[in-house]
Amino acid sequence: MKETIANAPLIQIQRNFGASSCTTPPKQANFHLFDTESGKHILLANGSRIFTISDEITQALEGNADDAEKLFEKFGLSAPAYITDEPLADVSVRSLSLAIAQKCNLGCTYCYAQEGNFGSKNKDMSAEAAMASVNLLFSEVSKGETVNLAFLGGEPLTNRKLLCECTAQAVALSKAKSVAVNFSITTNGTLVTPEDGEFFERHKFAVTVSLDGIGDVHNRLRAFKSGNESYNRILKNIRPLLKMQRDMQVSARVTVTPDNLFLRETLDEFISLGFHSVGFSPMLSSPTGKSEMGQKELDVMLEQMISCGEEFERRVAAGERFPFLNMTNALRELHKGTHRPYPCGAGAGYLGVSADGGLYACHRFVEDEDGAMGKVWDGIDRAKQNLWLSKRHVHFQEPCRSCWARYMCGGGCHHEVIKRGRAACNYIRGWLHYCLQAYIRLLEKRPDYFGV
Amino acid sequence: MSKSIEAKNLSAQLQYQAAGNPPSTLPQTAISNAFPGLEMDFRNIWKRILVGIELHESSNFVVAVDDDAPPAAGQLDNDYRLMSIEGIEFMVAVTGPLYPGGDNVSLPDTTFGDPQMSLEWSNALASIIQNYSGKSVHCVFESLENPKKTVKVKLKVRKFFDEADVNGEKVKLAVIAKDIAPPGQLTQSLCSPWQNDYRECACFYWAATRPDYVNVEARPDGTSTGNNWMQKNRTPDTPNVYIVDDWMDINLVNYTDLFRHWEESLRFIIGGKDEQPPQKVE
Numbered sequence A: 001m002k003e004t005i006a007n008a009p010l011i012q013i014q015r016n017f018g019a020s021s022c023t024t025p026p027k028q029a030n031f032h033l034f035d036t037e038s039g040k041h042i043l044l045a046n047g048s049r050i051f052t053i054s055d056e057i058t059q060a061l062e063g064n065a066d067d068a069e070k071l072f073e074k075f076g077l078s079a080p081a082y083i084t085d086e087p088l089a090d091v092s093v094r095s096l097s098l099a100i101a102q103k104c105n106l107g108c109t110y111c112y113a114q115e116g117n118f119g120s121k122n123k124d125m126s127a128e129a130a131m132a133s134v135n136l137l138f139s140e141v142s143k144g145e146t147v148n149l150a151f152l153g154g155e156p157l158t159n160r161k162l163l164c165e166c167t168a169q170a171v172a173l174s175k176a177k178s179v180a181v182n183f184s185i186t187t188n189g190t191l192v193t194p195e196d197g198e199f200f201e202r203h204k205f206a207v208t209v210s211l212d213g214i215g216d217v218h219n220r221l222r223a224f225k226s227g228n229e230s231y232n233r234i235l236k237n238i239r240p241l242l243k244m245q246r247d248m249q250v251s252a253r254v255t256v257t258p259d260n261l262f263l264r265e266t267l268d269e270f271i272s273l274g275f276h277s278v279g280f281s282p283m284l285s286s287p288t289g290k291s292e293m294g295q296k297e298l299d300v301m302l303e304q305m306i307s308c309g310e311e312f313e314r315r316v317a318a319g320e321r322f323p324f325l326n327m328t329n330a331l332r333e334l335h336k337g338t339h340r341p342y343p344c345g346a347g348a349g350y351l352g353v354s355a356d357g358g359l360y361a362c363h364r365f366v367e368d369e370d371g372a373m374g375k376v377w378d379g380i381d382r383a384k385q386n387l388w389l390s391k392r393h394v395h396f397q398e399p400c401r402s403c404w405a406r407y408m409c410g411g412g413c414h415h416e417v418i419k420r421g422r423a424a425c426n427y428i429r430g431w432l433h434y435c436l437q438a439y440i441r442l443l444e445k446r447p448d449y450f451g452v
Numbered sequence B: 001m002s003k004s005i006e007a008k009n010l011s012a013q014l015q016y017q018a019a020g021n022p023p024s025t026l027p028q029t030a031i032s033n034a035f036p037g038l039e040m041d042f043r044n045i046w047k048r049i050l051v052g053i054e055l056h057e058s059s060n061f062v063v064a065v066d067d068d069a070p071p072a073a074g075q076l077d078n079d080y081r082l083m084s085i086e087g088i089e090f091m092v093a094v095t096g097p098l099y100p101g102g103d104n105v106s107l108p109d110t111t112f113g114d115p116q117m118s119l120e121w122s123n124a125l126a127s128i129i130q131n132y133s134g135k136s137v138h139c140v141f142e143s144l145e146n147p148k149k150t151v152k153v154k155l156k157v158r159k160f161f162d163e164a165d166v167n168g169e170k171v172k173l174a175v176i177a178k179d180i181a182p183p184g185q186l187t188q189s190l191c192s193p194w195q196n197d198y199r200e201c202a203c204f205y206w207a208a209t210r211p212d213y214v215n216v217e218a219r220p221d222g223t224s225t226g227n228n229w230m231q232k233n234r235t236p237d238t239p240n241v242y243i244v245d246d247w248m249d250i251n252l253v254n255y256t257d258l259f260r261h262w263e264e265s266l267r268f269i270i271g272g273k274d275e276q277p278p279q280k281v282e
């Protein structure tokens, strides 16, 4: 057995980060109490509102959770429901991801696209399907709005020609309709050339490179189909882009499996390489079940995430930029008080397109009936979309309905939940709990980080 | 002593009703709509958005030019209006029905008969504030007398939020900058609901809180008759006919009546009917 943090006896979880409130099932549906050095605080699920409260109020709520609504009323904390049972409907598309190549040169152990082709034959998207997709993206917006066009696969750079054609078409439509367009690409980095870099720079792409660790850790998870190592090749390809980035942003995305739980050193290394940001997400459902994270591994991941977060807090407190993406995103959303009934835009303003021009809830549902929503030529199948939106609303998910994190989490990635279930709730709540504490600390130390 | 409740994030700050504050301090209940409110007139925030000139709060007229304005702006003192900033236009053709259920027609500006209308500032200026705060922008003005005469001037957009020096660093505060709204400016042009706006309000916004249709009686055909509460000289014998609001109609209470003697002009309504004059006590 390979040694990973999860099974290495010496590296055990030592720290207690308030385990009572984040490693057990949710205590309260409507609020979450948490501490920091500066006192007691509360997150109210309704409206994702965060308050510092006195010990007396904390005690009153702890001792009387069933009467929470009455107590909220008394303390001026009550509010009309921000989110009702009403689902979104007939949402027009603002973001599309195109699987321009359903094929890949790597053979990653856990790939949701089953080594790139989503379990069917290798294929490229046709020019007709691609143009119809771009036209669809611009068909429902008015002057002054913004749309997002993402290239995914498989490995999108195996179909570079189409990528360039789609971009040109989108730029032309953007000018003609006075609609701004943002481009992004998720690539394995093995085929990127300096010319690609110039192209991405010119069109201000957000480039996400999948990298699962440093050197061999990455190689074990993301080797070429032939079995050859990919890490050095990717770094050689990406370095010129990292230097070149002005208008484009080159970020690293790490899929966390039981075999690459060394998050902290991965984060430090990738930030020092010059990535614009570095983000982690756990592998929760793979088509073969391989490399999925279990409870034990998720506990380790949470430890590691918190360690990365603490470094983030130190750096930001010192006035430095430290682009740990999970943290920057969480703090931004906590500060605003983002509350939503869905985890993401999938099946709403965001759809994925398969090589054959099929529309799906997102890039992961490509070729999957569970998320099918029509064809690019005929537009979105509204009946299917509306059914999806009403079924996926967090108020109709269990156990989300009674989880304090529901309006921030939104019920978890639809794909993972549909394919595997809700395996990561303790991890999600534990991470949120830590982020809430970090938010209060940074708000005190660096109010300017939040623009206040 | 530590405060017992402190709203931390933005959604909490927006919704929090501090102890002792009335419900009208919450955004969804405050009477500060796009038209002048009771607490402040938010439209005034836009008047001094461009350094050197003052705009009208609800239209695109230049109403004053500062003494120290850039020289090119001097001529704007002469009846000009702001047409665009950085290519973003503030006058647009507006279409819609003239009456409920009517056809969509081009809606002219009633004051000037202009086929275009100036946009409301809060929305029209949003992207300018977002992208150009503290920077100089290309502005195009047009003469009211001669629309062919335009003036192009570069003016600076004021910073919307105040800044403070914290440990030698400039830090943006969540406070509206002083030079965008000098003391007193935000409370200019408030509604005067108990005087002028009591009858002025064309959308019956204020009228919603006062009587309007009184002494109502049902008629056999299912319709009704009654009086306008602003109708003068109502006695039990006055014909029960509703006079449609018109400030020039001498049968209705006018502005001067309200300013001078609203106590005598307006009457209490009890149970939907005029209060009877008090009985003489022997």
Ligand code: SF4
Residues within 6 Å of the ligand: A397, A398, A399, A400, A401, A403, A404, A405, A406, A407, A409, A410, A411, A412, A422, A424, A425, A426, A428, A429
């Ligand atoms: S998926 Fe999210 S909202 Fe649902 S129970 Fe888990 S943590 Fe809570």
Ligand code: SF4
Residues within 6 Å of the ligand: A343, A344, A345, A346, A361, A362, A363, A364, A412, A413, A414, A415, A416
């Ligand atoms: S369903 Fe999951 S994979 Fe798809 S967009 Fe949402 S979070 Fe991402």
